[in-house]
Amino acid sequence: MAQRGLARRDPFLQDLWDFRRNFDDIFSRFFASPWSGEPIEERNWLPAVECYVDQNRYHVRVALPGVESKDVSVQVHGNELTISGKREQSKEISRDRYLQREFVYGNFERSIALPEGVDADKVQARYNNGVLEIEAPISERALPKQIKVESGPARLAA
Numbered sequence: 001m002a003q004r005g006l007a008r009r010d011p012f013l014q015d016l017w018d019f020r021r022n023f024d025d026i027f028s029r030f031f032a033s034p035w036s037g038e039p040i041e042e043r044n045w046l047p048a049v050e051c052y053v054d055q056n057r058y059h060v061r062v063a064l065p066g067v068e069s070k071d072v073s074v075q076v077h078g079n080e081l082t083i084s085g086k087r088e089q090s091k092e093i094s095r096d097r098y099l100q101r102e103f104v105y106g107n108f109e110r111s112i113a114l115p116e117g118v119d120a121d122k123v124q125a126r127y128n129n130g131v132l133e134i135e136a137p138i139s140e141r142a143l144p145k146q147i148k149v150e151s152g153p154a155r156l157a158a
Contacts, residue, residue, distance in 0.1 A: 049061070059135045061131055061134075063131060066103070117142020
């Protein structure tokens with residue numbers, strides 16, 4: 001069985017994905033209202049996510065401004081982390097009273113593939129000031145190791 005270690009994502013490919021997501025968002029906003037009958041403020045949205053490794057731990061941060069912690073769910077299925085929930089409007093304001101409206105309310109869901117070596121049984125989540133922070137330990141076997149290079153004639157053990 002091939003081992004897959006932690007790998008950085010190519011920023012170029014990530015930017016292409018973000019462009020696609022942004023394009024999808026613009027497309028959805030254009031067709032969300034008034035033609036579809038679904039108001040912009042009641043459709044699904046995608047919160048921003050960042051993932052990184054620091055001190056043998058895998059970290060995920062999710063921007064959830066205006067979301068109550070009771071409305072957030074974090075689940076692990078195999079090697080997939082799923083964050084879902086709902087942002088609700090706290091105050092009803094008549095549509096004709098708005099001069100500008102860009103907030104999106106409704107359900108959200110993000111799924112992230114956990115790298116091999118992340119201990120899914122020890123995932124922890126904290127929510128503070130609109131930011132969900134998730135972390136889990138990474139096994140030593142999955143982390144990169146420095147191999148000492150010796151000089152001289154090759155005598156590798158068989």
